[in-house]
Amino acid sequence: MLSVAKSKDPYDLQISPEVKDLINRRIHVQLQDGLDAKSAVDSEVDYWWMLYEQARTRSGGAAPWPGAADLTSHIGTEAVDSMHARLMQAVWADPVCTVEGWADAADRVPFVEGFHQWKAEEERLQSVLDKLALISLVEPRGLLEVAEGTETRTSRRDITAKVQLDPMTGGPIFDEQANPVLERDDQGQLIEAGPNDLSAPTTMDETKRVRTGPIYRILPYKDSVILPGHARDESEIYAYGKKFWKRLTR
Numbered sequence: 150m151l152s153v154a155k156s157k158d159p160y161d162l163q164i165s166p167e168v169k170d171l172i173n174r175r176i177h178v179q180l181q182d183g184l185d186a187k188s189a190v191d192s193e194v195d196y197w198w199m200l201y202e203q204a205r206t207r208s209g210g211a212a213p214w215p216g217a218a219d220l221t222s223h224i225g226t227e228a229v230d231s232m233h234a235r236l237m238q239a240v241w242a243d244p245v246c247t248v249e250g251w252a253d254a255a256d257r258v259p260f261v262e263g264f265h266q267w268k269a270e271e272e273r274l275q276s277v278l279d280k281l282a283l284i285s286l287v288e289p290r291g292l293l294e295v296a297e298g299t300e301t302r303t304s305r306r307d308i309t310a311k312v313q314l315d316p317m318t319g320g321p322i323f324d325e326q327a328n329p330v331l332e333r334d335d336q337g338q339l340i341e342a343g344p345n346d347l348s349a350p351t352t353m354d355e356t357k358r359v360r361t362g363p364i365y366r367i368l369p370y371k372d373s374v375i376l377p378g379h380a381r382d383e384s385e386i387y388a389y390g391k392k393f394w395k396r397l398t399r
Contacts, residue, residue: 179376180390186378187289191371194288200225201287229286236282245269268362277365288370292389298364303356310351311342321347 164172199206203221212219246265250258269275277293285291312321313332322330329349332340338355342348368391376388 179388180374183374183376183378183390187370187374190289194370197287201229202226229283233283233286236286237279240278240282241275245274271360272362272365274365277367281367284367284369290370290373290375292368292373292391294366294368294391295363296366298362299358300360301356302359303354305352305354308339308351308353309342309348310353311340312347312349314347 196206198204200221203223203226205219206221207219244262244266246262246269248258248261248265250256250261281291281293310331313330314320315322324330329347331349331351334340339351339353372392374390375386376390377385380386
């Protein structure tokens with residue numbers, strides 16, 4: 150059974166092992182139903198991409214006569230590309246966002262439109278929508294996942310780092326290779342030495358935050374699922390799922 154949360158966090162619930170097992174089995178059944186509902190189309194998606202890319206669709210023994218060319222029709226590619234171009238022209242207009250201002254606010258309209266244009270370009274939204282539109286025209290479904298993210302950049306620079314001192318003797322601490330141990334802060338970064346600190350020259354990799362904001366991921370049909378799998382309208386969908394592979398840490 151569920152107990153009332155002790156904090157204001159709506160997810161802070163005490164769940165019994167029986168309820169956890171019931172929820173896990175229910176989620177497993179729903180995910181399996183969603184995968185089974187689209188399993189028959191998964192193999193066809195690869196074939197549709199072969200048609201769009203005009204790849205070879207016949208094996209060596211399926212040629213109508215020996216030496217016959219295996220040329221895929223260009224009609225499908227031209228139809229998709231032309232629709233893709235018209236779709237992007239309609240979606241990615243210039244400017245991306247239009248604003249109407251009244252009275253004194255009318256003077257700020259160009260600045261607001263310019264700000265939205267700048268943020269859309271900073272997020273590289275055009276390239277994301279371009280790939281999503283192409284996938285949606287070839288595959289039965291293309292999903293766009295929006296999440297919070299931070300972009301960082303690592304740079305290397307030479308610094309004079311502070312040497313860690315023994316609290317008992319006040320002398321420097323050395324490692325097994327007889328090198329002085331450098332002091333680090335709570336984030337694990339080296340601390341630059343002050344004018345009266347014992348120091349040692351070293352090279353530091355510095356990670357700086359470049360941008361904080363939304364990040365976008367395009368989920369292909371084969372790596373995404375809707376729940377329930379038999380939904381035929383957006384109002385019938387109550388959840389989306391995706392396949393992902395967790396990176397192993399060393």
